[in-house]
Amino acid sequence: MCGIFAYTGESRESGRLIVNGLRSLEYRGYDSWGVALKKNNGQIYLKKAVGKIGQAILPDTNSSIGFGHTRWATHGGVTEKNSHPHHDCQKKIFVVHNGIVENFAHIKNVLSKSGHHFISDTDTEIIAHLIEQKLKKQKSRSQAVLKTFNQITGMNALIVFFPDYEEFYAIKNGSPIVFGKNKKEKIIASDASAIIPYTKKVYFLEDNELLIVTGKEEKLIDKQNKNGTIRYLNLSYDKQDVEVGSYPNFMFKEISEQPKVLRDIINTQRGNLGKTSQIIRKARGSYLIGCGTAYYAAISGSYLFAKIAKRHIDATIGSEFGYLTDFLTEKSLVIALSQSGETIDTISGIKKAREKKAKIMAITNVLGSTLYRISDYRILLQAGPEKCVLATKSFTAKIAVLYLLSHCLNGSYDQGVNQIKKAIGETERLIKSTQIKELANRLKNSQHIYVLGRGVSYPTALESALKIKEVSYIHAEGFASGELKHGVIALIKKGTPVIVYNPTDETYKDTLSSAYEMKARGAYIIGIAEKNSPVFDEFIQVNDCQEAVIIPNVVVAQLLGYYLAVSKGYDPDKPRNLAKSVTVK
Ligand code: F6R
Numbered sequence: 001m002c003g004i005f006a007y008t009g010e011s012r013e014s015g016r017l018i019v020n021g022l023r024s025l026e027y028r029g030y031d032s033w034g035v036a037l038k039k040n041n042g043q044i045y046l047k048k049a050v051g052k053i054g055q056a057i058l059p060d061t062n063s064s065i066g067f068g069h070t071r072w073a074t075h076g077g078v079t080e081k082n083s084h085p086h087h088d089c090q091k092k093i094f095v096v097h098n099g100i101v102e103n104f105a106h107i108k109n110v111l112s113k114s115g116h117h118f119i120s121d122t123d124t125e126i127i128a129h130l131i132e133q134k135l136k137k138q139k140s141r142s143q144a145v146l147k148t149f150n151q152i153t154g155m156n157a158l159i160v161f162f163p164d165y166e167e168f169y170a171i172k173n174g175s176p177i178v179f180g181k182n183k184k185e186k187i188i189a190s191d192a193s194a195i196i197p198y199t200k201k202v203y204f205l206e207d208n209e210l211l212i213v214t215g216k217e218e219k220l221i222d223k224q225n226k227n228g229t230i231r232y233l234n235l236s237y238d239k240q241d242v243e244v245g246s247y248p249n250f251m252f253k254e255i256s257e258q259p260k261v262l263r264d265i266i267n268t269q270r271g272n273l274g275k276t277s278q279i280i281r282k283a284r285g286s287y288l289i290g291c292g293t294a295y296y297a298a299i300s301g302s303y304l305f306a307k308i309a310k311r312h313i314d315a316t317i318g319s320e321f322g323y324l325t326d327f328l329t330e331k332s333l334v335i336a337l338s339q340s341g342e343t344i345d346t347i348s349g350i351k352k353a354r355e356k357k358a359k360i361m362a363i364t365n366v367l368g369s370t371l372y373r374i375s376d377y378r379i380l381l382q383a384g385p386e387k388c389v390l391a392t393k394s395f396t397a398k399i400a401v402l403y404l405l406s407h408c409l410n411g412s413y414d415q416g417v418n419q420i421k422k423a424i425g426e427t428e429r430l431i432k433s434t435q436i437k438e439l440a441n442r443l444k445n446s447q448h449i450y451v452l453g454r455g456v457s458y459p460t461a462l463e464s465a466l467k468i469k470e471v472s473y474i475h476a477e478g479f480a481s482g483e484l485k486h487g488v489i490a491l492i493k494k495g496t497p498v499i500v501y502n503p504t505d506e507t508y509k510d511t512l513s514s515a516y517e518m519k520a521r522g523a524y525i526i527g528i529a530e531k532n533s534p535v536f537d538e539f540i541q542v543n544d545c546q547e548a549v550i551i552p553n554v555v556v557a558q559l560l561g562y563y564l565a566v567s568k569g570y571d572p573d574k575p576r577n578l579a580k581s582v583t584v585k
Helices: 014-024 105-115 125-137 141-153 251-254 257-268 272-283 291-311 319-328 346-355 368-372 392-412 414-431 435-443 455-474 481-485 510-520 550-567
Strands: 003-009 032-039 046-052 062-071 093-099 156-162 167-172 180-182 185-189 201-204 211-214 218-221 284-292 313-317 331-340 359-363 378-381 448-453 475-480 497-502 524-529 539-543
Touching: 003 093, 003 156, 003 167, 003 211, 014 032, 014 062, 014 378, 032 510, 046 319, 062 093, 062 156, 105 125, 125 156, 125 331, 141 167, 141 211, 167 201, 180 272, 185 211, 185 359, 211 378, 211 435, 218 272, 251 257, 251 550, 257 392, 257 414, 272 359, 272 378, 272 414, 284 291, 284 319, 284 346, 291 313, 291 331, 291 392, 291 455, 313 319, 313 435, 313 475, 331 346, 331 455, 346 368, 346 448, 359 368, 359 392, 359 435, 368 475, 368 524, 392 414, 392 550, 435 539, 435 550, 448 455, 448 481, 455 475, 455 497, 481 510
Parallel strands: 284 313, 284 331, 331 359, 359 378, 448 475, 448 497, 497 524, 524 539
Antiparallel strands: 003 062, 003 185, 032 046, 032 062, 093 156, 156 167, 167 211, 180 185, 180 201, 211 218
16 A cells, blocks of 8 residues: 655656656555655755546656655545655655554654644654654664664555655565666665566565665665665566556456466466475465455365365455464464465464464465565465456466365366366456446446355355455445345345356256245346356356366456446546555554
8 A cells, every 4th residue: 555666867857757656556545646856956846646646747857866655545634735755844854655653643742842843644744753853863864764663663664765865765564665776777666566667676675674775876774783685586577567558457458367377377387386285285274364355265265175175274364364373383374365465464464373383375476575575385376467456367366276276185286277278268258258348238327236156156256246346336245145045135126136156066056046036036137157047137158167167257257347347437447445455454
């Protein structure tokens, strides 16, 4: 949440480059934005604005150093004065920040008594003033930043800019900060995807390290306050992977990329999945955790491991897992699912599990992310950057990985691969078809959409409802079809759209009965199945691919959500109030 981008280099257009960088980070938050530059004539240029960056262009500032921030508000409303960068009394110290300073009220109170004047309602502003206060007593800027960072509580990532010295100080203990450089320029950003236009060689800051960057050099002070080494990693994707290209938006691009992502998984992951499945085999008690879409992938995993590998693996919401860790032992295995690898609720759960000495396995899309670094075992989805706020390709990639892991445990890997190949074929056909677009046009004025499934299709129903509601703002609810008679049927009236997942598996007959029960109450039934049925008012065919059917079935809902949003004139990439990477509690 919140995007940070800092630039120093040969260009005299740092303002334009920073705005471009922030635009590419807007998926992290887009309530408001701001930029602080040092112009080449020595003056400071500060710009703040409410809303998305859109096509904003800064005036010709002739500047080679500066930074900016795109905000997802936590403390203080969405106003110009609350947008970052914030500065001290003298306008000598500028700060951009991602996180929450939990003890800001107390520090602000003390600083106010010492004569500091605050402009905004944010927690961030106190950081600039606290550094200013510390510099009154000691001259070292790095020590002032470090002491300030140690004094604030909470999970924070920040960059401090001293324009007079043309220096950046970056430090974090939660959200990511990534550094990259080429021969002409240096970038510090919240996400490597903003750095890829400049270089593929990046360094992911560790918690509590201080990175000092100037035009001439960069220096790392490690957690022990000693000089550290910057160890670069090579990113596995390219510049075009973070651009929308010829697609209308990132959501459609990422939905369309799924066949390639799934092919890459079956072509490259065999060895790693084989080894990793042995870790699961040896564990005594395994738990899948994740948030939102990643949680629905976790529940799907629970069904897949039970059905295919005959293993009991519980699935828990990341934010709840911390309350369930009392029973963990050093033999337990926690499998954390997270596209970003930065979701605070998942990471906090993992940290609690660590205290119990449980082993951690990460299934993530982001190399170098916090989850990636703190885990004992890793599976990289390699789905390429997911820029749309909604998770699409990362979900189906997780399903493919969990499905293949279950088959590895069952000794039937090739059978799993064959079913994923069929799922890829179904996915390609659905993406090309116009049927879902036409259905969306008919459903766009609905107030509610219900989604129903049993067995592996139950988490599919949950994920489908999430996809529909978060992008189209139509209330959608997924439920296990067996639960229908236990309450939900009260909501069905004439014309209520109900999506029914009815694959040809052991759930087929029971789900069909549920469809009839709803039809009898006037529901408009949209059947997603291999076989048509008289109970369906609309039939979307998805051919059999055993449990891998989760993949094309969810693609139907991704497309439906997408077309609903587009038909209602909404931006599918940036649904209101949502940010991609939830790094604050
Ligand atoms: C929904 C969505 C969210 C994320 C959730 C976890 O479309 O994107 O529900 O799935 O915030 O994010 P990660 O996977 O990055 O941990």
